[in-house]
Amino acid sequence: MELNGKSISNKTSILNRVKNSSSLGDIIIILVMCTLLTVAVGNKFLSIDNLISVCRQFSFYAIMAIGMCCVIITGGIDLSVGSVFAFSGVVTCMAMTDWKLSVFSSVLIGCISGLAFGFLNGLFITKLELPPFIATLGTMSIARGLSYGITGGYPIGSLPDSFKFIGLGYIANIPTPIVLMIVLAMVFSFFLRKTIAGRWVYAVGGNEEAARISGIKVDAIKILVYSLCGLMAAIAGIATAARLGVGQSTAGQGYELDAIAAVIIGGASVSGGVGNVIGPILGAAIMGILRNGLVLMSVSAYWQQAVIGVVIILAVSFDKLRNKKK
């Protein structure tokens, strides 16, 4: 009997995984939203151009959310991503315009700056034993302040086209940011599901003490996830600067909350131990489609905030109810 159960579960494993994971709820929500929008505004929503622009828009959020997801799986939180997003963006732009570095080295410097902020977060949390909320609240302010400081608050423009390609270009007819998101998602998914360090990320979130006794270097894992989260925020920030053609110290305000929301809508638990990469992408997609739909239906920006809040609560409660029934 047991053998039977096993073979069945093997065959349907992918279907089952989708059915049992919180992704199903998110997919349903996305489909419902798309249907409603098509009915409401027709081709304005369902045109290829619009759909691609929606995807490009949410890919920036999704990239940040993937990093955030790793942090949340360990039971932590990172409030600094919005500021790191801006900081890395302006650092990259300054490197190109003021320091006259090549696009490649500038982007590299930008990424390293994000990684460094994440690394700092990790150090504060593990070595100084600050609660993640406090540590990242601090770095959130530091990174924002630095961005204002080094730019004097002015946007940095006149960027080379080869840089703008990251935000505006196409690879095989797909916008670069979307390609970037897909590649990063695949890398992170592999990392979380297949590598030792990935397994340890879940273990630390599941039970830190048991993880430590099992020989897991808890501190190292935490430093790693915060560094990765900082790096992902940097990538999103650089790509956004490339898309807009300017590096702004005001960019990314409040993005930390969007990233957290995307992760939570995607089914991760703030108490740690659960979550996957698909979740935050779907979460970001839901928010992206919603924003786009509201704009198309000419709902004022003031009301959009409220609607998004309602959707966050609906998406998460949908999940909770379904789990309870099981």
Next chain:
Amino acid sequence: MDEELLLMRNITKNFPGVQALKNVNLTLRKGEVHALIGENGAGKSTLMKILSGVYQKDGGSIVWEGKELELHSPMQATNAGTSIIYQELNLMPNMSVAENIFIGRERKKHRFILNEKDTILEAERYIHEVGLNIDVRTKVEELSIAKRQMVEVAKALSVRAKLIVMDEPTSSLTDREIAILMDVIRRLRTQGVTVVFISHKLSEVFEISDRVTVLRDGECIDTLVTKDCDESQLIQMMVGRPLTDIFPKSEVPIGDTLLEVRNLCAGKLVKDVSFELKKGEILGFAGLVGAGRSEVMRAVFGVDRLTSGKIIIDGQTLRYHRPSESIKKGLGFMPEDRKLQGLILGMAVRENTTLASLGEISNACIINSKKEREVSLNYIEKLSIKTTGIEQKVNNLSGGNQQKVVIAKWLAIKPKVLILDEPTRGIDVGAKKEIYALMGKLAAEGVGIIMISSELPEVIGMSDRIVVMHEGCVRGTLDRKEASQEAIMNIILRENMRKV
């Protein structure tokens, strides 16, 4: 006395993949102590959780004091007059003892304001009733497991219920506390309270219970009057076959020194401890609760910082004193609390079994899923872990099977030295014997084993040598030939005498 308090009739309960209970009948009389026994996974805890409203039954009926009772929530069960101490402790570590005792039933004044004075006074009363000598304002996280267990008992008493269920209350207690608990239960009986007592230790069942119900594989085998039956009869009913020779201790040649601990000091509880362990040896650690045995092992393994001392494994001195280093050198450590320190409850059996040995089933840091499945299937079979499969969450396993998963995790690192802290806690007689046999087999393969246990018969039955600890110091070492309960107690008592 013979009046019925509760009838559970034809109770069935299914979980995905297992039928945990099949038409189980249970009758509880007023003022009786009713023992519930059975192997790991027999369904004892499940039956009690149905009674307390945590699980919903799939079929059958519950009659409480003559009236049919439909339970949908733990609150209803509490209101009806039941109180349950779960197998896995349920205290809030960050709250005080007093707050924990009255959680959900807070003492208040003017309807909304917490009445701290009453809370503390009443909590003190119950804490004294269970023989604890602690400040009720201490946080629970500062207490040892045994003390936490007694706080749970105090909490159950404070409900003033007609029925108190105790799911393996003694598994983490030492003799002194067990004696107190037995007194508490006797007192409850004279007050007309019904007690359901679950335990894997048959001696306790005989000591305290009036009647005993045996479950096996989710079926009710029989209910008997305790004084009319004997131990082998109960074992046979539980296991389905007779069991002989519980301690299969075989003579194994003792080899060279594997582990040497010299002048270890750590925290407040470990004072200048030295001992050594040889290849193929089983070294028992005996002592009262609070003797510092677990603390010594935690320091040896590198979970807790040590203040001074030297640890040498197989000729190599440990440098960093971290679990990762100890594991690399071939040291395994099974901690005493499986829920808090042993398992990642939200993870599957597969992930838990391989957690400490991922390096061995990986290439370049990438986990080989096929090997991982093989390893965990192998240990499920080897330890006969009862689970629907390797993907089952350990949270859903019965207590004893969870324990086996922790053992599997440490066997998977192929240890040279294995430290087992209360390895048979909450494990049924059959499985206990399997674990003893496994220890014997490992010893024969040349593994050195350290076993901390509060059950003296088991320490005496399995150890080649026994280290007796008291108040953080090693007080004596006994050879297998000299070992007896009296000899061990003598060493401990002698110390107490000297102090007076």
